[in-house]
Amino acid sequence: MHRPRRVEVVIDFVCVHCYLGFTRCLRAVRRHREDGGTVETVLCPLQLRPQASAAGEPLVEVWARERGAAVAARLAADTSFGVDDGLELDFRRAVFTNTFDAHRLAAQASAQGKGEEMAERLFRAYFVDGLNIADTDVLARLAAETGVVTSSGGAEALQAELARVRALNLPAPPVLLLAGGPVLSGEIREEDVLAALVE
Structure with a gap:
């Protein structure tokens, strides 16, 4: 008999490592549920670049400006990630x-x-579909796709949650905080998450 588990998942949707970590975490969570376990996943927001413009710009251009054109071209051409x-x-x-x-x-x-x-859809919208996930029309469409009813509120609560997560002084995301268990970060592996869930 599995005891109920709670996993706080600290991510930002423009972070490729967060996408990988979240994907692996979710696979482990689903396997655990299929085996009769109960898991509550709690999304914990983190903004790696809170000053970024909502207008958006091609990621490759950001890389070229910050890392150089050659590095940007190499990263953009890598289809193995x-x-x-x-x-x-x-x-x-x-x-x-x-x-x-x-x-x-x-x-x-x-x-x-x-x-x-919704987290899966936001990651896919950013990394696969090339959508600006700050655009209100894009977000409305994603909400409709996933059957989420939206409202204009929640900004103050989100600001408070962002501040709470920042104050935890966690490692670079993704980070998984398992209640009563380990803190997983960095190169998160599916099997490690599953092992932590069944402890």
């Missing part, structure tokens, strides 16, 4: 943007029991 996890990422299409409203939508989805689905 995420393949082992069944993900097909397209860095050339990604629109780097502010994630505040994406996190607000994820919080509203979580309140309706659809946080996992």
